[in-house]
Amino acid sequence: MFYRDIGIDLGTSNTLIHVKGSGVVLNEPSVVAIDPKTKQVLAVGDEAYRMLGRAPGTIQTIRPLKDGVIADFDMTEAMLTKFIDRLGVKGFLRKPRILICCPVEVTTVEQKAIQDAALKSGARRVYIEEEPKVAAIGAGMDIFQPSGNMIIDIGGGTTDIAVLSMGGIVTSQSVKIGGNTFDADILQYIKKHEQLLIGEPTAELIKKEIGTALPGSEKKTIDIRGRDLVSGLPRAVTVDSHKIAGAIRESVMTIVQGAKNVLEKTPPELSADIIDRGIILTGGGALLQGIDGLLSEQVKVPVYLADDPLGCVVTGTGIMLDRQRPVFVKG
């Protein structure tokens, strides 16, 4: 029997949905736009993201997931329901199973509510899985063998660092630093050193265009616009990659320290496997230029970037559902 099972990566920055037989059918920012008076949801995903920092007072834009936790549960539920509804699940011939990966620190009560929301949207069964495990599977690691695999998943709000063996997490640490922290660092730096106020999307653009984890790498520049803190008028400035590397240095080094902590707690036999296989980097934050090189230099183990860092979790959900084995830890 062909079930159109669904895998969902409910992330701080982006939500991705994989439908069996169709691949990734949705990839949109985890943003909701509401009417602040009535709390009515006006838009979700791409449409709501375009309103970030640009909406009039009658519209409020919210990121319901923040720093690896669900900051606004009602809005997370509303967003998830709208995304699932778009798939037309209720029209599926057979009710699908849905596997949802959500931030690691989601409470049991929140998990239950997420499950209920997905069930109401037409699921037959809902599973909740741990993100680093699914990311590792999506990155092509065989975590079910008795050997050590290490993954560093740099998401928007958190970085999950884990050593996996025989299908389970042996040691792990979740650091409250991710790609969005780099954006906040850049925003603060420009405010302090250029007396210029910029929005979140501009900070993200700077990071993607010229951001680097390696202060000594080739110097690149970008022209940006914002609001002058003194005159209140629009102004343009040129920023360079060396300064941006300095601005995000502390956050980057916190991730490095997290990786060192996990390696120190890893049983020696598994450490030997990790030296042989290297560490795999997943998550959008792993696309920061030079972060693989810096990590490798600091922890003295080869570090490789996954083929599709942003898609590993959602790809992993598809693989896990295909295995059709009771490997789910929760739900």
Ligand SMILES: Nc1ncnc2c1ncn2[C@@H]1O[C@H](COP(=O)(O)OP(=O)(O)OP(=O)(O)O)[C@@H](O)[C@H]1O
């Ligand atoms: N080319 C790029 N260079 C640097 N950072 C990038 C790039 N592309 C995406 N990112 C960053 O990746 C982050 C989002 O990554 P991802 O989608 O893996 O996170 P998430 O799964 O939503 O978050 P979490 O795992 O914390 O729930 C954002 O901060 C985004 O700015």
